[in-house]
Amino acid sequence: MGTAADQAEQFPPHKIIGNIYYVGVKTLATYLIVTPAGNILIDTTYEKNVPTIAKSVDQLGFKFTDTKIILGNHAHGDHMEGDALAKQMTGAQVMAMAEDIPALAHIRPGGKVHPIDRVFVDGDTVSLGGVTLTAHLTPGHTHGCTTWTTTASENGQTYNVVFGCSLRAGNFVSADVAKGFDKSFAIVRTFPCDVLLGDHGSEFDLLGKYPKLKPGAPNPYIDKATCTREADMEEAMYHAIMAEQAAAKP
Ligand SMILES: [Zn+2]
Numbered sequence: 001m002g003t004a005a006d007q008a009e010q011f012p013p014h015k016i017i018g019n020i021y022y023v024g025v026k027t028l029a030t031y032l033i034v035t036p037a038g039n040i041l042i043d044t045t046y047e048k049n050v051p052t053i054a055k056s057v058d059q060l061g062f063k064f065t066d067t068k069i070i071l072g073n074h075a076h077g078d079h080m081e082g083d084a085l086a087k088q089m090t091g092a093q094v095m096a097m098a099e100d101i102p103a104l105a106h107i108r109p110g111g112k113v114h115p116i117d118r119v120f121v122d123g124d125t126v127s128l129g130g131v132t133l134t135a136h137l138t139p140g141h142t143h144g145c146t147t148w149t150t151t152a153s154e155n156g157q158t159y160n161v162v163f164g165c166s167l168r169a170g171n172f173v174s175a176d177v178a179k180g181f182d183k184s185f186a187i188v189r190t191f192p193c194d195v196l197l198g199d200h201g202s203e204f205d206l207l208g209k210y211p212k213l214k215p216g217a218p219n220p221y222i223d224k225a226t227c228t229r230e231a232d233m234e235e236a237m238y239h240a241i242m243a244e245q246a247a248a249k250p
Contacts, residue, residue, distance in 0.1 A: 002027025013056035018152030023056035035129025038068035044082030075103035093117035100144025139180030167234035193227035
């Protein structure tokens, strides 16, 4: 997703809402959740991007070395390859969904073993400094694709924030993977949502929303109306792929 340059170019680090910040590159999202007990990082992306992410965190006035917990959306290199290096640089604990652990074991940049300090099952929560995130298993794109939900406060109001996992189907969908997608497309619609974020900026129109972020203007990321837009689009694609597969059967 995005050109090679877009996958490495620093995007302006900025506050999304409350204690949640964007610290990723142009097309691969990384989030920083700031708490009084240290910070949570979601999606280290490619290993080569970790120094850029660290720079973004520092430019916001926080310290990358205050990262205590590293989470991810799914076990693909463009989202979680940097976990080992980020752990080396911060001492943070790396945590991931059980169903993604086998795939993570294959992500070994420079021969580094992918670290795992805690394994989640569907519905587990992780808390730090008064912030709690819930891990929802939303399989399909990977077996352990994880949608994270939490809340954030702004101007005295509390908002539901969803860090969606990719719902994009591959060119061939096995029966096992289809079972995952069928479940995931239903459950992602049940999450309370005011702010949809995702593992790629395109899933929530980062490039369109960021320029609208202005003092005094409504926060463009608070956008209930488009909370299911990505799911609707990917589900239509998924059904098209399944129909094609069924038609191709002898
Ligand atoms: Zn992926």
